[in-house]
Amino acid sequence: MHIRYSVVDYPLGRMLVAATSQGVCMVSLGDDDDALRAGLAAEYPSASIEPNSIVSRQWIDGIVAYLDGQPPQPDLPLDLRGTAFQWKVWRALQAIPYGSTRTYQQLAREHIGNVGAARAVARACAANPVALVIPCHRVLRSDGGLGGYRWGVERKRCLISREVAHRSTSVDEAMV
DNA sequence: GCCAGAACTCTGG
């Protein structure tokens, strides 16, 4: 497998977009370019990663547009590897509208049909390789807590508050 | 290979 990638600015820091010939295979968030590159290498240990490569500007722009409330780009190809269970969770996540949130419990009950699978849902969210495209930051704990976030709880809170502020409607979220 | 324990959780005793 051959991977090329770009690291670009986005409103909350730096963003890495990686792609195979099939489509986008990873979108990660951070502040340090080297850390992002290391994360990509760790995620795909057996892939050959092309240094100083570049990913289609159109794809990157499409992903950044998510932050401004744009609908998902229908022509943004993804190349994800996951189990059947993970795919089910990921598709449920993509159905969450901009600026709104769900809990792990809701996802387990409504999309898996098993409330007891809440922990498994969280595990699947954590395995999501494409930040923003699959909005795992919109899932919270049912006790009102943020839960965790693969790329930092702090970033998760920023993303949520940014979305809520951007849609500028009812802001009755009681987040800590 | 197999089993135990952990990881973005939640519920019931």
Add this chain to the structure above:
DNA sequence: CCAGAGTTCTGGC
């Protein structure tokens, strides 16, 4: 408060 449930991964034997 503790234990257990559903899924995946990792590390020890």
